[in-house]
Amino acid sequence: MSAVPGAAGTRHEAARYEAVIGIEVHCKLRTASKMFCACSTAYDGAAPNSHTCPVCLGLPGVLPTINRRAVQLVLATGLAIDAELAPTTRWDRKNYFYPDLPKGYQISQYQLPLAADGRLAFDTSEGPVTIRIRRAHLEEDTARLVHAELGGRRVSLVDFNRAGVPLMEVVTEPDVRTAEQARRYAEELRLVLRAIGASDAEMENGQLRVEANVSLRPAGREELGTRVEVKNMNSFRAVERAIAHEIERQAEVLNAGGSVHQETRGWDDARQATYLMRIKESEDDYRYFPEPDLPPLRVAPAWLDEIGGTLPELPGTRRARYREALGLSAYDAAVIVADPGATELFEGTLAEAADLAPKAVANWVTGEYLRLSRAGGAGAPEASAPGSTAPAARAPLAGHAGQPATAIAGRVTPAALAALLRLVADGQLSGTNAKEVFAAHFASGQAVAAIVEARGLRQISDADVIAAAVDRVLAASPAAVADYRAGKAQALGFLVGQVMKATRGQANAGAVQGALRERLDRTEA
Amino acid sequence: MSELTRRTAHEMAGLLRRGETSARELAEAHLAEVERTDRALHAWLSLDPERALEEADEADARLDVARHEGPAALDALHPLLGVPVALKDLVSVRGGQATAGSRILAGYRPPYDAHIAECLRDAGAVILGKTNMDEFAMGSSTEHSAFGPTANPWALDRVPGGSSGGSAAAVAAYHVPLAIGTDTGGSIRQPAALCGIVGMKPTYGRVSRYGIVAFASSLDQVGPLGRDARDAAALLHAVAGRDERDSTSAPIPVPDGLLRLAADDDEAAAELRGKRLGLPREYFVPGMEPGVEARVREGVAALEAAGATVEEVSLPHTEYGLATYYIIAPAEASANLARYDGIRFGFSVREPAADFIADYKATRGQGFGAEVKRRIMLGTYALSAGYYDAYYLKAQKVRTLIKADFDALWARGFDALVAPTSPSVAFRFGARMADPVAMYLSDACTLPVNMAGLPGVSFPCGLADGLPVGLQLIAGPWREAELLRLVRAYEAVTAGADWRRLEPAELGLAAVPDAPTPAERASALAAADRVASSTAGWPAT
Numbered sequence A: 001m002s003a004v005p006g007a008a009g010t011r012h013e014a015a016r017y018e019a020v021i022g023i024e025v026h027c028k029l030r031t032a033s034k035m036f037c038a039c040s041t042a043y044d045g046a047a048p049n050s051h052t053c054p055v056c057l058g059l060p061g062v063l064p065t066i067n068r069r070a071v072q073l074v075l076a077t078g079l080a081i082d083a084e085l086a087p088t089t090r091w092d093r094k095n096y097f098y099p100d101l102p103k104g105y106q107i108s109q110y111q112l113p114l115a116a117d118g119r120l121a122f123d124t125s126e127g128p129v130t131i132r133i134r135r136a137h138l139e140e141d142t143a144r145l146v147h148a149e150l151g152g153r154r155v156s157l158v159d160f161n162r163a164g165v166p167l168m169e170v171v172t173e174p175d176v177r178t179a180e181q182a183r184r185y186a187e188e189l190r191l192v193l194r195a196i197g198a199s200d201a202e203m204e205n206g207q208l209r210v211e212a213n214v215s216l217r218p219a220g221r222e223e224l225g226t227r228v229e230v231k232n233m234n235s236f237r238a239v240e241r242a243i244a245h246e247i248e249r250q251a252e253v254l255n256a257g258g259s260v261h262q263e264t265r266g267w268d269d270a271r272q273a274t275y276l277m278r279i280k281e282s283e284d285d286y287r288y289f290p291e292p293d294l295p296p297l298r299v300a301p302a303w304l305d306e307i308g309g310t311l312p313e314l315p316g317t318r319r320a321r322y323r324e325a326l327g328l329s330a331y332d333a334a335v336i337v338a339d340p341g342a343t344e345l346f347e348g349t350l351a352e353a354a355d356l357a358p359k360a361v362a363n364w365v366t367g368e369y370l371r372l373s374r375a376g377g378a379g380a381p382e383a384s385a386p387g388s389t390a391p392a393a394r395a396p397l398a399g400h401a402g403q404p405a406t407a408i409a410g411r412v413t414p415a416a417l418a419a420l421l422r423l424v425a426d427g428q429l430s431g432t433n434a435k436e437v438f439a440a441h442f443a444s445g446q447a448v449a450a451i452v453e454a455r456g457l458r459q460i461s462d463a464d465v466i467a468a469a470v471d472r473v474l475a476a477s478p479a480a481v482a483d484y485r486a487g488k489a490q491a492l493g494f495l496v497g498q499v500m501k502a503t504r505g506q507a508n509a510g511a512v513q514g515a516l517r518e519r520l521d522r523t524e525a
Numbered sequence B: 001m002s003e004l005t006r007r008t009a010h011e012m013a014g015l016l017r018r019g020e021t022s023a024r025e026l027a028e029a030h031l032a033e034v035e036r037t038d039r040a041l042h043a044w045l046s047l048d049p050e051r052a053l054e055e056a057d058e059a060d061a062r063l064d065v066a067r068h069e070g071p072a073a074l075d076a077l078h079p080l081l082g083v084p085v086a087l088k089d090l091v092s093v094r095g096g097q098a099t100a101g102s103r104i105l106a107g108y109r110p111p112y113d114a115h116i117a118e119c120l121r122d123a124g125a126v127i128l129g130k131t132n133m134d135e136f137a138m139g140s141s142t143e144h145s146a147f148g149p150t151a152n153p154w155a156l157d158r159v160p161g162g163s164s165g166g167s168a169a170a171v172a173a174y175h176v177p178l179a180i181g182t183d184t185g186g187s188i189r190q191p192a193a194l195c196g197i198v199g200m201k202p203t204y205g206r207v208s209r210y211g212i213v214a215f216a217s218s219l220d221q222v223g224p225l226g227r228d229a230r231d232a233a234a235l236l237h238a239v240a241g242r243d244e245r246d247s248t249s250a251p252i253p254v255p256d257g258l259l260r261l262a263a264d265d266d267e268a269a270a271e272l273r274g275k276r277l278g279l280p281r282e283y284f285v286p287g288m289e290p291g292v293e294a295r296v297r298e299g300v301a302a303l304e305a306a307g308a309t310v311e312e313v314s315l316p317h318t319e320y321g322l323a324t325y326y327i328i329a330p331a332e333a334s335a336n337l338a339r340y341d342g343i344r345f346g347f348s349v350r351e352p353a354a355d356f357i358a359d360y361k362a363t364r365g366q367g368f369g370a371e372v373k374r375r376i377m378l379g380t381y382a383l384s385a386g387y388y389d390a391y392y393l394k395a396q397k398v399r400t401l402i403k404a405d406f407d408a409l410w411a412r413g414f415d416a417l418v419a420p421t422s423p424s425v426a427f428r429f430g431a432r433m434a435d436p437v438a439m440y441l442s443d444a445c446t447l448p449v450n451m452a453g454l455p456g457v458s459f460p461c462g463l464a465d466g467l468p469v470g471l472q473l474i475a476g477p478w479r480e481a482e483l484l485r486l487v488r489a490y491e492a493v494t495a496g497a498d499w500r501r502l503e504p505a506e507l508g509l510a511a512v513p514d515a516p517t518p519a520e521r522a523s524a525l526a527a528a529d530r531v532a533s534s535t536a537g538w539p540a541t
């Protein structure tokens, strides 16, 4: 009997079933203005309804105009997920009534999405996976409803600041089989969106919203079970847990001889369980029809070429390059590419000092840098809000030569890491002391050389200096010399310790050991 | 009554430039005329005399400056500077009202200007107020206005046509020389025909729809109503042109020729020589009134006499026009009217202790009139899952065929088509209210032109039973100036006709103090009908 892969811990209920999961992602695009009007999208913290105009309020007589930048970002996404890009696309009206929908319809793309038939590949704990992407299209966001009490009355208030913000919807084929795959898919999509600058894609503040359609079928069967839509997952961890929970819940229902109902369920993070939001008695009829206020949009091939030409290296390509050209392990490559700060530091350091071994740089980035930046809270901007800096403001990923090294606490500049690794390579800094210097630099932004000097950590590698110290120690430790000669190898360790003590720890331990051996063995002969 | 109001707009432009009148004097004279006869006509839903006089004073100031600068500066002024105009009450003007003839928009004040309102202000036209219309432009009689019907100045117990009936009546009754209307299936041309004036629906995309309350987005066009071709051309010139805020407005230059229609009759008449006109046989629809057909055929003969060749042609898909139109227009309307939910503006009903669905139902149930609800239902049905392909999609395909009918004739070298505008003259209040299809048939000769996105113009060609008859000219896209030159030529060759010297027959009656309002006349007619039908229903004693 085949188990549901990846549904660890829930295996006993779900074991007889295969999960079939489709993922819908809504992502807020990084544009300065709204989808169909000139209102600014920078309304975070602004007063309700301060970022509105007749168009996004849906007043009588207004007409939409297309945000070119939003179209461009969806096309870039289409290229990044290897999708077919329609030479001509159209807009459709999706009709339904709700107080957060000012026009009573949402302008969306139904029949001719900007991008279709794409794919996204990523690794999971069970190996590489490719998920087919059915479509990526543009639409507008709704207003925000706030439920409040005013003068003792329960009321719903509408804030239209969000109304009309460009949203991209990315829909997969039902290719996802496990909760882990679902989370990994969402994470990989976020990486791609950030890499191309399409979105900051932060789940915590709703820039990336993930919904999953989950159904189970007996393992080995073709026909699909009843779909349940799972919503309200506010983190990647929640995506994985909610889907795992939903798979298990449906399996329990089926194992008890019941049937799964077509419904929408929400994820309750506190209770770690899904709950019923809405029963779907029939498919919603949105009465889609072509938006008569917008002519069909033709995408000029030259424009597409231009977008393709400015597309940066994508996460998948970058991981492959790290493995194949730079010799990194798959793990190191994945860890670095998953974190924009780590990627920036890794690429920058190699650009700064091409002579450094990529593997050595990677060890520092995945080890000390990520450890400190993840532990650092406020002092670690890349880890807490990796996408919050605009691409223009962010340091370029490569080609740091000529850029002034900026000293910022909570950051490590590529120049600093390169300087540190050079000191280690040249034998001027011990590995242990290097970690101390790195941490001090991370905390203060102070230059590496200055830290080394101030703390007296520069390593002594000068052969004459070491030889003199060795001579003194040997002269002062006849018993240990005798023990060594009698075959007690551990006596060498004592003598090394004595030399290190004599040099206040600054001697290069390897060189000391070499010099001691040479002297002892020579005199012996 | 001031003689000034009997002048055309281009005559007023001459008087203003020569200093023989002022914009303020024109505005006051026209406002007085509204005051004198609008109780009986009800062409207007709102007047803003204070703002109008301010605009008039600004126009006078601009005239003064130009007069000081010399003839070149005067020539550079738009001919509409200082000329009073009316707007159909679906044009947004900041701070004014824009009811679209609906209770659901009562109290709504647009916080922004329509593109055409900006254009008119730039030209210096003086907006007197807003005119009555069928609710959301759905209707052919203006009886579907939530604020009561408008009377036809030629016969006060008859409709002015619609949906731009208030604009047409206001122009015919000398309340303004020019008015803005909108035309989705004939809503400018049919009332122009029924009121004996000129009305043009431009090519789809010629005039920006930004700020115009939408009925059916792919069919709606803004256009001018005036008392002659030159006036209509000047108003079209003022409002036409690309507007970035309307993605469907075309980046095609507005021809200056619109401002240079020949003043001289002989020169104007020469335009017809050698022109090749098609006479589509399908437009002589069954049930067309004989008087209308007679005037139309006489009009065609006059065009021929002036040197045009007229050939009978066929537009074979015309018979599907009405059915197709009544799928597409209501479908678009059902979405366009979804925004009237009582949440952000306008009429709103709050059901205590109920959910928002109940508020929607109450607001829309009480806010919309019967015809609007009928069309929302039609459109919603046509777009519903399982019906979309059979109705909406099919209708779009037929629409393509209707357009192809016209294209084939342009390819054969026709300059324009000549046809009746409306199969009937103005009908009595109530005559078609009980029978929606009879009302819809009013637009059988105009709506194919909207379906094809073409320019069409209606102009008077005489009277039948004392009521105006309209002749329609239709041309290929962007040929508005050519069409208006043909209308101007027709005006020149018929300048001597007796009917041209007649004022609307019942304007005098309308000026009687305490004359019945159109609503009163309509209900009196309805009461009379009820007596007649109940008498007929009982056996004679």
Ligand SMILES: [Zn+2]
Pocket: A034, A037, A038, A039, A051, A052, A053, A054, A055, A056, A057, A164
């Ligand atoms: Zn806006």
